[in-house]
Amino acid sequence: MQAVSTIAEVREQVRQWRREGLTIGLVPTMGYLHEGHKSLIVRAAAENDRVVVSDFVNPTQFGPTEDLESYPRDFDRDCKLCEEAGAALVFHPEPSEMYAPNACTYVNMDELTHELCGLTRPIHFRGVCTVVSKLFNIVTPDRAYFGQKDAQQLAVIRRMVRDLNFGIQIVGCPIIREEDGLAKSSRNTYLSAEERQAALCLSRAVFAGQKMVQDGERDAKVVLDAMKAIIEAEPMAKIDYVKMVDFENIVQVEKIESEPVLCAMAVYIGKTRLIDNFIFDPSCNCSGSEAEGHCCCGHCSE
Ligand SMILES: Nc1ncnc2c1ncn2[C@@H]1O[C@H](COP(=O)(O)OP(=O)(O)OP(=O)(O)O)[C@@H](O)[C@H]1O
Ligand SMILES: CC(C)(CO)[C@@H](O)C(=O)[O-]
Numbered sequence: 037m038q039a040v041s042t043i044a045e046v047r048e049q050v051r052q053w054r055r056e057g058l059t060i061g062l063v064p065t066m067g068y069l070h071e072g073h074k075s076l077i078v079r080a081a082a083e084n085d086r087v088v089v090s091d092f093v094n095p096t097q098f099g100p101t102e103d104l105e106s107y108p109r110d111f112d113r114d115c116k117l118c119e120e121a122g123a124a125l126v127f128h129p130e131p132s133e134m135y136a137p138n139a140c141t142y143v144n145m146d147e148l149t150h151e152l153c154g155l156t157r158p159i160h161f162r163g164v165c166t167v168v169s170k171l172f173n174i175v176t177p178d179r180a181y182f183g184q185k186d187a188q189q190l191a192v193i194r195r196m197v198r199d200l201n202f203g204i205q206i207v208g209c210p211i212i213r214e215e216d217g218l219a220k221s222s223r224n225t226y227l228s229a230e231e232r233q234a235a236l237c238l239s240r241a242v243f244a245g246q247k248m249v250q251d252g253e254r255d256a257k258v259v260l261d262a263m264k265a266i267i268e269a270e271p272m273a274k275i276d277y278v279k280m281v282d283f284e285n286i287v288q289v290e291k292i293e294s295e296p297v298l299c300a301m302a303v304y305i306g307k308t309r310l311i312d313n314f315i316f317d318p319s320c321n322c323s324g325s326e327a328e329g330h331c332c333c334g335h336c337s338e
């Protein structure tokens with residue numbers, strides 16, 4: 037496996053692979069990799085001849101008071117995980133390599149980005165769409181892999197690829213959790229031992245809401261109230277949002293009808309903002325236990 041830091045080196049390697057007729061999968065990350073990222077890389081390695089992992093804490097998606105400086109970083113450890121998972125190339129640029137000092141061009145999405153995380157993080161998705169577009173242009177992958185943990189991001193990237201004709205297949209991958217249910221996240225490292233316990237209120241609420249919906253509840257308010265009650269019972273938790281939206285357009289719904297819904301939350305545990313969610317697709321017949329089809333119920337592969 038190679039690790040490179042310039043766009044020119046990535047382009048040169050990609051050109052060579054293309055000459056050999058090889059397919060390329062891209063896994064965009066911000067580093068400090070864990071089993072969640074690893075699952076994306078392993079999947080990409082199974083479905084492509086070569087896998088590129090980008091490892092870049094993208095400054096343009098952080099607001100002025102957010103954690104850009106303190107975001108955890110450990111590039112050597114990341115390289116080991118990438119190699120074990122089957123990556124061929126890790127791209128680890130400096131911010132100056134990705135953004136010229138006078139860069140002033142952004143990719144902005146008018147819809148989907150003003151709800152959920154976009155309300156609390158108003159410039160976030162502009163930064164995500166811009167950096168992901170740049171990565172797509174640099175790597176020119178056949179497929180790109182994104183986790184359902186950032187479900188709004190997955191919906192936004194799917195829409196961007198459709199609207200801008202990127203011609204890249206976007207593959208959504210299920211949420212990988214700790215044994216006790218907490219969704220794996222680089223930001224979990226911010227939690228003290230006491231906060232780590234308190235953070236379990238997110239997954240408890242997700243599992244409870246998901247069970248209500250699987251058992252037939254179709255009224256969003258009933259489900260959301262039950263989920264909020266679980267979170268509010270935890271004194272260290274402060275809700276940013278708990279909402280149900282349609283998964284394609286990210287618009288709030290009152291009832292679950294025939295379209296897939298995303299039930300998503302962001303919750304502060306102390307100063308750390310964590311996210312979690314479930315997706316429910318009323319037309320999915322999967323057993324709910326493993327990747328087996330092509331829907332977005334949260335269990336299937338896409
Ligand atoms: N637990 C997880 N399960 C599946 N995919 C995940 C998980 N955590 C992150 N990912 C995916 O990995 C990709 C890179 O995410 P990122 O580097 O921001 O990691 P993160 O752990 O989510 O960090 P953060 O703490 O900033 O949310 C994204 O597509 C994200 O959805
Ligand atoms: C997609 C991404 C790597 C863009 O910086 C980031 O938003 C993330 O890690 O999910």
Ligand code: BAL
Nearest residue numbers: 066097098160186189
């Ligand atoms: N996983 C999303 C990256 C961020 O929170 O900025």
